[in-house]
Amino acid sequence: MKYSVCSKVFGNASALAKHKLTHSDERKYVCGMCSKAFKRQDHLNGHMLTHRNKKPYECKAEGCGKSYCDARSLRRHTENHHSALGLANSSGTASPGPGGSNAGPPGGLSLSPATASVFVVELYYGKG
Numbered sequence: 001m002k003y004s005v006c007s008k009v010f011g012n013a014s015a016l017a018k019h020k021l022t023h024s025d026e027r028k029y030v031c032g033m034c035s036k037a038f039k040r041q042d043h044l045n046g047h048m049l050t051h052r053n054k055k056p057y058e059c060k061a062e063g064c065g066k067s068y069c070d071a072r073s074l075r076r077h078t079e080n081h082h083s084a085l086g087l088a089n090s091s092g093t094a095s096p097g098p099g100g101s102n103a104g105p106p107g108g109l110s111l112s113p114a115t116a117s118v119f120v121v122e123l124y125y126g127k128g
Contacts, residue, residue: 046070 027037029044055067
């Protein structure tokens with residue numbers, strides 16, 4: 001199914017209907033707490049998590065305690081603050097992984113494939 005407005009092709013009517021909303025200025029899903037409006041119900045549902053004190057995606061790094069509304073934000077935080085390139089803690093030493101060794105990311109974090117490959121290479125060859 002091809003949408004005539006932007007020539008984008010979709011595999012089914014549902015995907016096309018969802019895409020059509022991106023071309024509309026109508027925002028009929030309104031947050032009852034802050035009045036921010038959204039084009040789609042699922043976007044409002046995700047936004048509602050921002051009003052919670054405790055977000056569902058929590059960083060597992062020891063002593064961190066940060067939490068996020070979505071997995072993407074947690075992944076970005078993890079890569080920016082707890083990645084293989086930033087394994088040093090405030091004392092400048094590597095943080096131990098879940099088994100107490102320095103052989104893995106701190107707190108048993110999962111890394112993206114790109115970050116994990118950098119970590120493995122640095123483990124094998126050493127940094128710099």
